[in-house]
């Protein structure tokens with residue numbers, strides 16, 4: 045009881061301070077210019093060590109056990125070699141309870157119909173279904189089932205897709221499914237070898253991927269794949285199980301399918317800019333999506349509301365750090381052919397008024413690779429500041445502009461030296477194809493030609509790297525890859541059993557305020573967690 049009261053008080057004070065208020069709730073001038081920061085900004089040090097159960101759910105001994113494979117550089121290798129695939133499959137078949145008889149090759153090139161089901165009929169889901177249907181030049185493909193937790197989202201998506209692809213959208217009312225178990229009913233309407241599109245917020249990825257593997261379905265699923273250690277480990281096992289069944293799995297990290305970035309990657313591997321020493325990613329603009337939230341309006345249920353506002357909650361999305369920044373982090377690591385081994389970061393809640401989400405509004409994270417080189421990721425969601433949205437790789441001989449604008453916008457280019465002057469330019473890309481279309485053409489080609497194709501492991505690794513940077517900023521600690529992936533704090537336990545009446549995974553205090561990150565105070569979990 046006492047512990048609860050103390051925790052609540054500290055969170056309350058920290059939140060007020062984070063919102064630019066003093067601890068008593070009076071609005072102060074932003075920052076500390078009016079001396080608003082109260083003397084109790086830091087808790088009495090003697091209090092905290094007596095209540096470790098509230099804040100420390102990571103088992104330190106487990107953290108020190110390193111899974112060496114996690115830091116193995118993962119160059120883009122698509123498709124994997126047949127020999128390597130068989131080796132991986134054999135290991136996974138023995139290891140995984142989900143493994144079973146490999147799905148026979150069911151879609152001969154260009155001839156047979158591929159059916160798809162869409163689970164998560166929002167903005168990206170509708171876009172992904174559109175990209176899927178646009179591969180019809182590679183062979184017949186139809187959308188035959190849809191699932192969502194909100195009827196209006198499903199209807200809106202269906203209407204758009206039916207309007208654009210009348211003959212390829214065949215989803216009568218009895219194949220439109222609503223609810224938390226709707227994904228199962230939609231997948232039940234596919235045959236082995238068909239494709240399910242998973243585009244809900246990430247919390248449901250492992251739940252739906254598990255069922256897809258059981259049903260022998262190929263999968264396209266959106267990034268990020270995970271936000272915490274336990275689900276990352278789970279998804280890696282599921283990835284092995286999918287490979288063991290010869291399922292094809294695409295992950296929505298579309299930079300990897302940008303033909304311009306593919307050429308840049310080759311040029312960098314061939315030594316055009318020398319050894320990569322430093323990389324920079326920037327995504328800085330005003331607030332976007334559901335990143336910042338006011339208090340729950342009490343309708344719909346808190347769970348459904350948090351799902352609608354998924355960028356606001358770490359359990360649903362990994363926060364906007366993971367949701368927005370994974371693309372730059374992923375493609376820069378690809379250019380380096382390695383994942384970083386650790387991260388340290390900073391960030392803060394500068395201008396948050398009465399918002400109750402879990403995000404900072406600015407982040408700056410330094411990732412370190414095994415060879416000591418760095419990747420800096422800067423992100424900001426504040427109006428009125430400089431807007432930058434691009435990425436760069438600095439080598440010992442030259443510079444590459446990786447994404448000129450947005451997540452992977454062309455042209456990419458390379459330069460002698462470190463200044464991107466036209467006079468120093470070595471190469472600029474000319475390809476203008478759409479990476480979102482390319483990722484579908486690559487997946488469908490693999491399915492129709494039965495070539496090994498599974499991006500899930502790489503998608504998990506990109507998600508883990510992104511999350512360890514976020515966690516370093518949220519805790520104020522250096523976080524290693526192994527610490528993150530072996531951590532025990534699961535953000536949405538029981539996501540496979542959610543119903544409309546389930547409590548939300550993140551609970552507010554009596555004032556409707558959610559736990560937020562508290563760097564330097566809450567050091568081993570990203571936000572205060574009750575034991």
Ligand SMILES: NC(=O)c1ccc[n+]([C@@H]2O[C@H](COP(=O)([O-])OP(=O)(O)OC[C@H]3O[C@@H](n4cnc5c(N)ncnc54)[C@H](O)[C@@H]3O)[C@@H](O)[C@H]2O)c1
Nearest residue numbers: 164165166167168169192193194197243244248266267296
């Ligand atoms: N690759 C990219 O460039 C890109 C771009 C945008 C979004 N995304 C990713 O796509 C995912 C969805 O993003 P969005 O912008 O489409 O969000 P959205 O809110 O528009 O769509 C998500 C949909 O999923 C539904 N949903 C939520 N939980 C569900 C469940 N358990 N079962 C069935 N349906 C459920 C929601 O009701 C909603 O209709 C996110 O992971 C996001 O990061 C990727």
